[in-house]
Amino acid sequence: MNAFFSIYNLSRRTKFVVYLVLTILPALYALPASGETAPTLGTNAHFQAGMYRKLLKRINDFDLRSLRTGVVWGRVERQPGAYVWNDPSLLATTALSRQERIGSLTVYPGNKLFEGGDTVVTDAGIASFAAFVGEMAAKFPEIETFQIGNEFNSTSFVKGPAKEMSPLERAHLHVRHLAAIDAQPTMADRRILGVSAHSVAAGYIWEVLDAGGADYIDAVSLHPYTSRPEQIPDELEVLRRHPKMRGLDIEITEFGTTDVDGAPSFFWKHMCMMAAANVRRAVWYPLEVRGDNYVPVFGPDLKLTPTGRAIELAGRVVSGQPTEVFRPDPFTYGCTFGETLAVVWGAPRSAKLLNPAITALEPDLSEREGAELSLSRDSVLLLQSDGAPIDLATDLELGPHHVLADSFDQFVRPPAGEDAMTGSTGGFDRFLRRDDEILPLGTCPGQEKPHTPWRPYLCNAEAPRFALSPRSVVLGGKLELSHVYHAQTDGSVMVDVELGVHEISSDGLGVSVVAEDGTLERKLASGAETLEFGPIHLLDGQTVTISIDPNQSAAGDRSLLRVRVRDAIQDNALQ
Structure with missing residues (x-):
């Protein structure tokens, strides 16, 4: 059986x-899921x-x-x-x-x-x-x-x-x-399998x-x-x-x-x-x-x-x-299944195998072309050993990457009593602004009412048509969505805002980046594009705020959205 x-x-x-x-x-029963089995x-x-x-x-x-x-x-x-x-x-x-x-x-x-x-x-x-x-x-x-x-x-x-x-x-x-x-x-x-959703x-x-x-x-x-x-x-x-x-x-x-x-x-x-x-x-x-x-x-x-x-x-x-989950940082994902097979992917960076018993394969099991390895967000690196146990922490050497914050990898769904500005905010504080009023974002479960995403998303009861998901946003009115990044050290950063503004948007979206010293840069977006801002110099603890606004009209304002902050110096070193 x-x-x-x-x-x-x-x-x-x-x-x-x-x-x-x-x-x-x-106490034992209340333990969270450990994810130790595929x-x-x-x-x-x-x-x-x-x-x-x-x-x-x-x-x-x-x-x-x-x-x-x-x-x-x-x-x-x-x-x-x-x-x-x-x-x-x-x-x-x-x-x-x-x-x-x-x-x-x-x-x-x-x-x-x-x-x-x-x-x-x-x-x-x-x-x-x-x-x-x-x-x-x-x-x-x-x-x-x-x-x-x-x-x-x-x-x-x-x-x-x-x-x-x-x-x-x-x-x-x-x-x-x-x-x-x-x-x-x-x-x-x-x-009985129920719900069937x-x-x-x-x-x-x-x-x-x-x-x-x-x-x-x-x-x-x-x-x-x-x-x-x-x-x-x-x-x-x-x-x-x-x-x-x-x-x-x-x-x-x-x-x-x-x-x-x-x-x-x-x-x-x-x-x-x-x-x-x-x-x-x-x-x-x-x-x-x-x-x-x-x-x-x-x-x-x-x-x-x-x-x-x-x-x-x-x-x-x-x-x-048995499965060991590998998350060395918020931007890298991986698992070791059993002892002899592993997958890893994430923010682009070089990779090097340190164990000669391990072979790198394409995701479909075909041989990889070329000796150099790297990580990708889209394609996994598949690793198979000849019988020796794989330990991704010691068998795979990962090079540096330039990502400091990523709104997709660090998307949060706060528990009841918290919002996306309190507790663990995952790289960014997130909130809505309506005129001078700040509207905090909490978690809605998904499909709790008509015309909402079919998965958990960020919402505010006072903005019933607004919805923020890991890769998309529906503004749903004259609202401004902000992501605030807090610098963890002195240095210069670049900000990338990846958008896919829907064709029904009447006049596109406005994207503003404001440094703590008051420096402001604003660009307009329509269609699919990635807007780049910077370099912006920040001291440890200073902030940069990335805001999405409806431009002159909020009609049809929905878009794909991903916000990244990257190390400008490290970025230049990797190029």
Whole structure:
């Protein structure tokens, strides 16, 4: 049996017993997630569309496990209460479940027999859906985990009245589904994956928990398509601030990209950051070509793609392995998986291997060209040893970089009672200014109301249309956003403001940089550009303030945004 499920796939009843034991040791139970284990790795297979014998053979050839697939209710229950277990859409599920290769089965709450095929909302329809899931559990005892619905906070997989509901209203419908399924006798020893959210939409997820959903689920299922991998640990930390998240695992049941060239690095970054975030299971999307341009494990010829080669290796040597997270500074990221594989990336700088037993590879496992190594924000440096343990702190010598502060790498989401000017401000103090009034920025969970980001962001209740995310800003009015950098030593600095002003902005954005001595420089931005300011000389403890304003009109003022402060002298030395 998959090792992950022998350890973590406990039913809600078993988890309750564990909880009672752990409450005897509250200090231990309250420890934060350590991120010492890589998530169990799976892939998304579309077997509910039918049987693919050649694909099944490839799955067996590479011993792929923890697959996520689904079932179409209407293909199995064609008459009320009558189930067709030999439907072609179930043949692959039957074969893979017997081999214990299925990590979770997604069930969708729609069948034309009930409510015309709309997402069921009536008590009778929900009871029929729950009965079907119970029958599936009885038919497939080897499948331990059932995911209820898919991306239920979006309108992509719902129909009828449910589609007209707000996400928070739909959260309550989801809880009704969960409660009915949990009551099925055959589900007593199964794990239920609930929430089923697109993005780390903590506002929607918290609504599910507050409506009672936590009583019926073992884990929260997320698809963090709107998150950068470097932000996942902090975003999940915000999600876990809700007391009812205690005891619930987090599974990323879809992650993937349409960027063919960048997909291998995208994959490794996610595996590292999900380990740091204590994610229990991570499922790449998709296994095979799906026609939506997402990069698959197997290409049209059913051979491993370059990304598939990385995923196949990770399935063998990374999945579920002890992981050591490497963060020598806020601008550098890395992980050692087990003892013989590591990844590292971050602010551009030279790198040198000090251990001859370690080989540097491209993210897709191909050989690197040239002897010189360097770090990059976009592409990971993949390191593999011949069996000797890798220690990134001693086996990799990193050269200097010029970054002093970075609004992306040091983005903060303050806990309740703090704001982005108090506590740990992560390189910058951040606040809004409206005329002469300062508006502090706190954390909003994401999707807590209409027209807000679907992930935790910075906000202020008095500026309801404003939203600051790690790589973007919506001003939403005559407001000025400020980032204040505090010098840690005497020296000269350069300021870079990277923007991507949306085309709907009526007259662009103004960008001002003010030194503590009153020196002011202001530039206008439209479209995609990086504005450079400086050099600016600062003494230890002095500040420089970078402000974004709406220019003459605030109409349509939204933009990509990244602010960096770099050492001017070090910058010249590295060129």
